Amino acid sequence: DAKTTQPTSMDCAEGRAANLPCNHSTISGNEYVYWYRQIHSQGPQYIIHGLKNNETNEMASLIITEDRKSSTLILPHATLRDTAVYYCIVRPQYNFNKFYFGSGTKLNVKP
Amino acid sequence: DTAVSQTPKYLVTQMGNDKSIKCEQNLGHDTMYWYKQDSKKFLKIMFSYNNKELIINETVPNRFSPKSPDKAHLNLHINSLELGDSAVYFCASSPSAKGRGYYNEQFFGPGTRLTVL
Numbered sequence: 001d002a003k004t005t006q007p008t009s010m011d012c013a014e015g016r017a018a019n020l021p022c023n024h025s026t027i028s029g030n031e032y033v034y035w036y037r038q039i040h041s042q043g044p045q046y047i048i049h050g051l052k053n054n055e056t057n058e059m060a061s062l063i064i065t066e067d068r069k070s071s072t073l074i075l076p077h078a079t080l081r082d083t084a085v086y087y088c089i090v091r092p093q094y095n096f097n098k099f100y101f102g103s104g105t106k107l108n109v110k111p
Numbered sequence: 112d113t114a115v116s117q118t119p120k121y122l123v124t125q126m127g128n129d130k131s132i133k134c135e136q137n138l139g140h141d142t143m144y145w146y147k148q149d150s151k152k153f154l155k156i157m158f159s160y161n162n163k164e165l166i167i168n169e170t171v172p173n174r175f176s177p178k179s180p181d182k183a184h185l186n187l188h189i190n191s192l193e194l195g196d197s198a199v200y201f202c203a204s205s206p207s208a209k210g211r212g213y214y215n216e217q218f219f220g221p222g223t224r225l226t227v228l
Contacts (some may be wrong), residue, residue: 014123036217043115043219044154085152094193101146104187 004088009106012082018075020029020105021087025069033064033076034099037084044087044101047073078109114138115167115220117202122193123226132187132223141207142166143185144217145177148199160185161207189225196225 005023012018024033034049047063048055050071055062061074075082085104115136124130144167145157149218159167161180174190189196202220 038154039195041222043221044217045219046216049216057173057181087154099156 004090004102005015006086006088006102006105008103009108011110012075012078014080014111015077015110017092018078018082018107018109020073020075020086020088021070022072023070024090029069029092033062033068033071034089034091035060035062035102036087036089037082038087039081039084052067053093068095075107078107080111081108083107083109114215115202115204117200117217117220119204120221120225121224121226123228125228126175126192126194128192129188130192130225131189132183132200132202132225134185134187134194134220136183136202136204136218137222138204138218140196140204140218141182141201142205143179143182144203144205145185145187146201146219147204154201158185166215181198194196197225 032049032051035047037042037047038044048057048060050062052064062098063072085106087101087104088101089101091099112130118133122130128172140184142159142161146154149155156167157169157171158177160179161167162182179206185202188227199222201222203217205217
């Protein structure tokens with residue numbers, strides 16, 4: 001299983017873009033990169049996922065490097081409600097239903 | 112409408128007791144999960160059921176027994192509770208991976224905070 005490395009915490013000013021990095025240097029060719037977040041005292045929430053190409057949805061954008069060894073989650077206009085722990089997860093190649101959550105990045109959005 | 116619900120939200124009990132946590136999803140999903148989040152906030156998968164069949168069983172003491180009466184419900188029964196079982200337990204569900212390629216999105220419940228005294 002590929003492991004991920006994320007900074008422990010980051011700060012971001014409200015209204016600015018939040019860029020959350022993730023390293024997954026041992027990722028395999030068919031493994032997807034997923035991002036989830038967990039707002040305090042709530043269950044984790046799916047944000048976005050991708051394989052090779054950059055992805056965008058209503059919540060965020062996901063930029064994956066060409067060698068796939070790292071990725072960046074971008075929240076284009078962070079709000080106070082985006083304060084949460086953000087988890088970068090790489091899903092095992094042949095096990096569709098297994099997720100390993102690491103320690104994540106605590107994003108603090110400040111006014 | 113709550114997609115994934117858990118009861119109870121809080122559970123305080125004595126060591127040695129037996130307790131159950133219930134989970135229900137109204138999303139029509141085939142797969143359900145139980146996760147444990149410890150005091151360090153690490154989220155670890157415990158079990159996964161697909162259409163009432165156990166497909167993932169991580170290294171969990173056999174005091175923990177999941178039961179799936181139908182694909183919309185996955186309950187967690189814990190025997191002989193220990194102090195180390197104190198944690199937040201999350202239930203989740205997802206569409207089956209069959210026919211949907213290599214990805215799925217998991218929907219999590221609000222969690223059950225278990226405190227063993």
